[in-house]
Amino acid sequence: MAKIKITLQKSLIGRLEKQKKTALALGLKTIGDTTVQEDNAVTQGKIFVIKHLVKVENAD
Numbered sequence: 001m002a003k004i005k006i007t008l009q010k011s012l013i014g015r016l017e018k019q020k021k022t023a024l025a026l027g028l029k030t031i032g033d034t035t036v037q038e039d040n041a042v043t044q045g046k047i048f049v050i051k052h053l054v055k056v057e058n059a060d
Contacts, residue, residue, distance in 0.1 A: 002039040003059040008032065010053045022049045 008028040012020050026046055027035040036059045037043045047056060 003036050004039045004043070005034060005036050005057045005059040006047065007034045007055045007057075008053060009055050012053070015053070019050050019053065022046050023053065026050075028054070 006026055006028065008023060008031055011031055012023055023029070026037065026043075027033070047054065
């Protein structure tokens with residue numbers, strides 16, 4: 001299955017609680033944190049919630 005690399009680019013300070021929890025669920029705590037996840041519907045839904053805070057790339 002395809003994998004994607006997700007990097008937190010903006011701070012979680014002052015964000016909605018739902019956005020903070022979503023970032024933590026993806027394993028992102030501080031600016032610059034990167035995680036590699038499976039590219040599936042669940043992950044895409046999480047990315048949609050915090051799309052303005054993260055950078056998404058293909059993990060090769």
